[in-house]
Amino acid sequence: MENDAVNELALKRNPSLVSLIYEKLENMILSGQLRSGDPVNERALSMQFEVSRAPIREACRRLEQAGLVSIIDNRGAFVREVSKTTATEVYDVARLLSSEAARHAVANVTDEEVRKLTAMVEHIERDANRDDLSSYYAHNDLFHLELVKLGRNDKLAELYRSLNNELTLYRQRGLRSFPDFERSLAAHRSIIEALARRDSAAYQQALDAHSTKMTERLLNLGV
Amino acid sequence: MENDAVNELALKRNPSLVSLIYEKLENMILSGQLRSGDPVNERALSMQFEVSRAPIREACRRLEQAGLVSIIDNRGAFVREVSKTTATEVYDVARLLSSEAARHAVANVTDEEVRKLTAMVEHIERDANRDDLSSYYAHNDLFHLELVKLGRNDKLAELYRSLNNELTLYRQRGLRSFPDFERSLAAHRSIIEALARRDSAAYQQALDAHSTKMTERLLNLGV
DNA sequence: AGATTACCGATTGTCGACAATCTGTAATCT
């Protein structure tokens, strides 16, 4: 099931080898298949994927820019270890961006978007009810990214996405807190509700409260 | 004077070929030597620097991540054209980060830092008096970056630096507004002064006003 | 003439080989 990754890559093609390899590796890291500190060996991967080292190497450099691996000169790439200090910094910036986006969201949001977001919330609730944690986390992240996009600033949204990836890596590093479903889902509901009412103050307040709560929970884990 | 770039690179060494090439190219772009839309040809550069294409290629990918070039598949890298829309977005995020850093600056700043910043302001003033625009711009950017670092969030400062590089590219794209020295230098003075007094409100207000003024001036150029 | 197709030059994409560099271990010296 894993050694036909070759064909996977060979067939899809055109999205460029590097992109495919990048996504594969990103996924392996964010899903926890590769853990913090693990080496990312160019030759080993080039044999595993049956391509030369060049595209692998390039993908690794992209992973570095994305903050997912650290590269040590002449030593190679290693899945990054995100310290609590760094994670705190990243959280702070992500919250700042999210909050800024929220300030502009209500003025721009369309009915269509409210419907889409509502659907996403419901999807997350289904994941929670089925205890499908991995899907829950993924869709939760997507939901929040979509909220940020309401700020109508592509650059800001892109930065947010990138920061959130780093945070996912941090969360992945060790024991993972079991989410407080009840509280979290309720928060989502009130966020969406305020948005539907076009109540900017309530929306910003609900979102900030939710973000702060999440941050606290996640940072108080590793102690 | 320019074609011994070869020896420059060959001698410095160890900071890795890629880093040297990256910095060289970054400098060529930010200084306006390479202008928006110009192709960044791998083979040409590899001959100019007398290295193989591999390190050039890698440097180009880093430039892309830094937002300084766009890469089109199978077509190569081109110095990026930053639209006014994008520049506005980037400005908004940069201002947000700067403002957030300002909120924490007074609580943390040391006397040593105040001295250093004062020296930087004086340096900028000398540049202004000598009408050394290129030095003026460079030190002005450094000054503002140093202010952001007072926020004690490395990640935030790094993002700010990166965003500012993109903005430099935007400014470089066409006609450049002649700076309003008098107003700008006065603003620097009051920023530093508020900082020295540890007057947080005044500091934040002075900095935000200055940033906003700069933004307006720069964005109203290309119309 | 206008549109379509086939080709050509230029550039990037990928490859396999070799050089440079680092880490850890074993041999040597005091």
Place this chain on the structure above:
DNA sequence: AGATTACAGATTGTCGACAATCGGTAATCT
């Protein structure tokens, strides 16, 4: 024995060559 040095293995860094792909131009067709 402890410290130092020399070596070996593994990995990245760099290179030159070839393949794939793109844009534009010239030849062809209607």
